[in-house]
Amino acid sequence: MGIPVVSVLLPVYNGAATLAEALESLRSQSMDDLEIVVVDDGSTDATGSLLASWDDPRLRVISLPHAGLLPALNTGLAACQGEFIARMDADDRSHETRLEEQVDLLRSDDRIGVVGCLVHSFPPQDVAEGFRIYEQWQNQLVTHQDITREIFIESPIAHPSAMMRRGELQQMGGYHENGWPEDYDLWLRYHAVGRHFAKVPHVRLDWREHGARATRTDSRYSVENFLRAKAHYLLAGPLAERNGLFVWGAGKTGRRLSKHLIRGGQPPDRFVDVADDKIGKTLRGIQIIGVEDVLSHWAEFERPILLAAVASRGARQLIRQQLSDWGWQEGVEYLCVA
Incomplete structure (x- = not known):
């Protein structure tokens, strides 16, 4: 396999319950020219055996001692080979045209550094009213003008919905540890250097909500x-x-x-x-x-x-x-x- 167009960067820690669903959504993508770089951050459940048995030649697995999300992201980023980096989490699902549409949008305008998409939170019984309001707010922000107008309100792009240019992301130093959310920090850095944002104006990611999300349990998200x-x-x-x-x-x-x-x-x-x-x-x-x-x-x-x-x-x-x-x-x- 040559250099892929897209590298999907997917860190996982004890994600066996949902990982197969996430990987299946990637196997079903309308574009084939991709690699799936899964960073197993020292999982102690069945994640390792699931990955070992997964039948997709585009899958590459990096196994690490448990160190947390940021080291997993940066280790995975260093291993990615694609022109573009698509983020994905082990408990979400990408719709089949997500990657293809995001590549087209990035290629349509060199000024764009980050492309997202609209998201749908699930399962409905686990989505609190406050999170639903946040999802609706995010989904209203589609253009560069929308996103930058609101960028100091809250994080305007769901991290697992994002796609970026690999070379640019690496030149910016990947993900930084500052004591606040790594994804929001990244959007603010792109904004600070004048890069543009855009979204595919359709729901292309199912975003799983649950009590163990980092946004609920990690103090960096306070x-x-x-x-x-x-x-x-x-x-x-x-x-x-x-x-x-x-x-x-x-x-x-x-x-x-x-x-x-x-x-x-x-x-x-x-x-x-x-x-x-x-x-x-x-x-x-x-x-x-x-x-x-x-x-x-x-x-x-x-x-x-x-x-x-x-x-x-x-x-x-x-x-x-x-x-x-x-x-x-x-x-x-x-x-x-x-």
């Missing part, structure tokens, strides 16, 4: 660590050349975000809020002003920026409407963060 990631990349990028920082939201999200901005050396210059019991007071020693006073305070700075730091989607949309009424442009005068 709200606090997501905010650390956001603050890190905001400070290094959009805030780097600004001399006036306004944070709209003196509630929990604004307080948490401002803590990490202060630690990073860029405290807010003003907080903005609509609550009468907060306006005129201070938070972390910083003045809280009302909406009606924003424009006069804004004029005091040469290159100000506002971060709308509210968790409620409804409140966020109201803020966007107010700022749009002032003629402000998202991504220029302000960004939304949650």
Whole structure:
């Protein structure tokens, strides 16, 4: 077999209960020119015997002592040979045209660094209402403009739905350990260097939800660590050349975000809020002003920026409407963060 078009990078740890389903979905892909690189991260169940008996010449297995997801991902990435890397987890299912459609989309525009697809969470009895809302939010983000507008809200691409160019991913150093989610970190790094995002606008991945998911059990996926990631990349990028920082939201999200901005050396210059019991007071020693006073305070700075730091989607949309009424442009005068 020559160099494949796609390398599917699939780490697994004790995934025997679902792995066959995942592998079968890859065996059924409409494109044949692929390799499946499975990294067995020291499984102690029947994963090893299942892989040993799996009948697909495109399968390559790398067996490691148990070290965790990041080492497994980076070891697998180093072994991949394909032009493109498609991520996949051992408990998900790729629809038969997923890889073919994603390759076509990546090849259609050299500016695109990451391609995802719409996802469907299953089984329905295990999908909580909050996760269903997150899935619906993700599935609304299809274009580069959609994804980058929301990139500081939450992770806009499901990691096992993603495909990237192997050479570029390796040049970026693969996956990094920073104490926050490795996939979100990767999307923020692609965003920081100006690469584009896109999604196949159809459901092409069945995304299994269960209580043992890393997003539920790994401390790196806590709200606090997501905010650390956001603050890190905001400070290094959009805030780097600004001399006036306004944070709209003196509630929990604004307080948490401002803590990490202060630690990073860029405290807010003003907080903005609509609550009468907060306006005129201070938070972390910083003045809280009302909406009606924003424009006069804004004029005091040469290159100000506002971060709308509210968790409620409804409140966020109201803020966007107010700022749009002032003629402000998202991504220029302000960004939304949650």
